Amino acid sequence: MKVLVPVKRVIDYNVKVRVKADQTGVDLANVKMAMNPFCEIAVEEAVRQKEKGAATEVVAVSIGPAQAQETLRTALAMGADRAILIQTDQDLEPLAVAKVLAAVVAEEAPGVVIMGKQAIDGDNNATGQMLSALLDWPQAVFASEIVLSAGSAKVTREIDGGLQTVDVALPAVITADLRLNEPRYASLPNIMKAKKKPLDVKELSAVGVDTAPRLKVVKVTEPPKRSGGVKVESAADIVSNLKTNGVI
Amino acid sequence: MAVLVFADHDNASLKDSTHKTVTAALALSGDVDVLVAGKGAGEVAKAAAGIAGVRKVLHAESDALGQGLAEAIASLVTPLMAGYDALLTPATSLGKSFSPRVAAKLDVAQITEVVEVVDGSTFVRPIYAGNALETVQSSDAKKVITVRSTNFKAAAEGGSAAVETVDAGPGAGKTTFVGQQIVKSARPELTAAKIVVSGGRAMGSAEEFQRVIEPLADKLGAAVGASRAAVDAGYAPNDYQVGQTGKVVAPELYVAIGISGAIQHLAGMKDSKVIVAINKDGDAPIFQVADLGLVADYKSAVPELMDALAAAGK
Numbered sequence: 074m075k076v077l078v079p080v081k082r083v084i085d086y087n088v089k090v091r092v093k094a095d096q097t098g099v100d101l102a103n104v105k106m107a108m109n110p111f112c113e114i115a116v117e118e119a120v121r122q123k124e125k126g127a128a129t130e131v132v133a134v135s136i137g138p139a140q141a142q143e144t145l146r147t148a149l150a151m152g153a154d155r156a157i158l159i160q161t162d163q164d165l166e167p168l169a170v171a172k173v174l175a176a177v178v179a180e181e182a183p184g185v186v187i188m189g190k191q192a193i194d195g196d197n198n199a200t201g202q203m204l205s206a207l208l209d210w211p212q213a214v215f216a217s218e219i220v221l222s223a224g225s226a227k228v229t230r231e232i233d234g235g236l237q238t239v240d241v242a243l244p245a246v247i248t249a250d251l252r253l254n255e256p257r258y259a260s261l262p263n264i265m266k267a268k269k270k271p272l273d274v275k276e277l278s279a280v281g282v283d284t285a286p287r288l289k290v291v292k293v294t295e296p297p298k299r300s301g302g303v304k305v306e307s308a309a310d311i312v313s314n315l316k317t318n319g320v321i
Numbered sequence: 322m323a324v325l326v327f328a329d330h331d332n333a334s335l336k337d338s339t340h341k342t343v344t345a346a347l348a349l350s351g352d353v354d355v356l357v358a359g360k361g362a363g364e365v366a367k368a369a370a371g372i373a374g375v376r377k378v379l380h381a382e383s384d385a386l387g388q389g390l391a392e393a394i395a396s397l398v399t400p401l402m403a404g405y406d407a408l409l410t411p412a413t414s415l416g417k418s419f420s421p422r423v424a425a426k427l428d429v430a431q432i433t434e435v436v437e438v439v440d441g442s443t444f445v446r447p448i449y450a451g452n453a454l455e456t457v458q459s460s461d462a463k464k465v466i467t468v469r470s471t472n473f474k475a476a477a478e479g480g481s482a483a484v485e486t487v488d489a490g491p492g493a494g495k496t497t498f499v500g501q502q503i504v505k506s507a508r509p510e511l512t513a514a515k516i517v518v519s520g521g522r523a524m525g526s527a528e529e530f531q532r533v534i535e536p537l538a539d540k541l542g543a544a545v546g547a548s549r550a551a552v553d554a555g556y557a558p559n560d561y562q563v564g565q566t567g568k569v570v571a572p573e574l575y576v577a578i579g580i581s582g583a584i585q586h587l588a589g590m591k592d593s594k595v596i597v598a599i600n601k602d603g604d605a606p607i608f609q610v611a612d613l614g615l616v617a618d619y620k621s622a623v624p625e626l627m628d629a630l631a632a633a634g635k
Contacts, residue, residue, distance in 0.1 A: 086585075089452070089584065099449060099453055167430070167431065168428075168429070168430050193449070194449060195448055196565075197421075197433045198417050199420075199424070199431045200421075202391065202422050202425070203422070203431075204425075205422065206395065206423075206426050207425050211392060211494060211495040215418070231559070233414045234510065234560065235501065235503035235560065237389070237501045238498075239497065239498055240499050242496075245495075251566050287429060287430035287459060288430050289457065290456070292456045293453050293455050294453070295454070296452065296453070296454050299609075300609075301610060302596075302612035302613055302614065303613060304615070304616060305614065305615050308615060308625035308626035308628075308629050309625065310615075311597055311613050311615060311626060311629070312632075312635075313633075315574070320595050
């Protein structure tokens with residue numbers, strides 16, 4: 074079974090983001106970029122499925138600028154077999170990304186798409202569900218365990234207050250939650266090997282889908298700052314303060 | 322403009338997040354209907370009809386709806402949207418799983434986790450784990466929106482809307498429900514609790530976490546939370562995690578014990594009304610957001626806090 078894994082290049086999760094003074098967005102100049110953490114989990118899962126013999130080929134795909142090739146090389150170093158970059162400098166909304174991915178799925182015909190549940194930049198948590206709807210495939214989102222078998226996948230999903238297990242007929246879209254696995258670090262020999270793995274680059278315009286934005290960003294602002302309050306001397310001070318202010 | 326609100330419930334009772342989402346919907350339009358999709362959810366539909374400002378309750382019943390299967394809910398909601406200009410869904414795990422499907426089927430953007438309604442087409446939502454707020458204007462004919470309900474006040478009771486039964490739709494298709502484990506707890510649910518007591522990595526072990534955090538939570542009638550560091554270290558279960566990658570909470574009182582205050586944790590709790598922090602490192606970032614900070618080792622401070630609460634009649 075072929076596994077398609079979409080990955081996104083985002084600001085490294087350890088970097089503190091800064092809102093631009095002109096309120097047009099977040100400052101991306103000279104900021105460390107990395108693979109979205111949930112995408113890393115998805116790549117790891119796909120590679121583990123291949124190592125277990127449940128998958129035969131892992132194809133990573135990214136939609137983004139030329140530099141997203143680095144992100145794809147990371148996926149290849151983790152164990153993906155080949156990669157596709159749909160190149161664009163446009164910042165696509167989840168619906169547009171889902172449409173481009175649907176076109177990639179039509180060409181690649183994977184048995185399953187495993188992807189991160191959300192990107193930590195836009196925090197939309199929508200692309201996987203949208204892709205599944207566009208393809209009329211079943212979905213299993215927020216996965217914490219995936220058992221692939223011929224024709225179906227048994228997926229344990231994180232839901233509010235617990236876990237749910239569903240069985241989805243394949244092909245399907247599965248999105249990875251934090252607890253699915255702990256991604257490996259690519260070893261140096263694998264990083265070297267990844268440089269020789271195939272990476273196809275295709276212009277977004279060649280895909281031929283409508284990616285026009287539906288939302289206009291009016292402004293991006295800093296959230297209201299919360300100022301620290303007082304330091305107290307003892308636990309008793311905490312209780313008396315809370316009591317005085319009617320909190321408890 | 323007519324708005325459909327998707328009701329959050331567990332088939333037995335209606336959740337408060339529905340009332341809060343109705344408030345967001347009423348900011349868009351006076352014509353607000355509520356959809357109750359479930360199994361054996363008659364009481365929920367009645368409760369939804371009692372929310373002030375609701376025009377009508379649509380009630381659909383099937384096994385797949387009761388099991389919360391996204392495909393079933395999306396295939397029920399999508400055709401209903403012919404009669405509405407906007408769909409507002411509380412951003413619960415269920416809401417997050419089906420709402421984007423509806424948006425894709427309608428060929429519109431989803432506006433995710435809205436925290437403020439500016440006008441009929443302009444909304445504010447957090448990005449980068451709440452480190453920035455994005456104001457977006459939608460050009461789509463229909464708006465599909467998920468709502469971060471903790472940012473809205475609950476709509477009052479006192480309505481008397483009619484309940485109308487609607488067809489359950491075509492079902493979940495190629496997805497089958499296998500089972501579900503919901504953690505049973507006497508404590509309030511984390512995202513709905515008025516008070517949350519959270520522990521961090523300083524606890525050092527799962528036993529210590531239980532010994533220190535849980536009695537304090539029980540004394541305050543609070544839900545228990547944890548930092549990602551504590552969860553990753555195995556001191557607390559996954560669903561306790563407060564933060565960007567876990568739950569976003571906004572209780573009246575948030576008590577952080579031995580939590581340093583990493584950005585990703587702050588994103589999940591900084592909208593709490595009052596924040597109390599106990600940490601032995603006076604430079605910990607948690608103190609920059611705490612209303613009341615105590616620089617002390619939790620090992621001595623928590624027992625003192627328990628005693629002080631007992632003395633105060635708690």
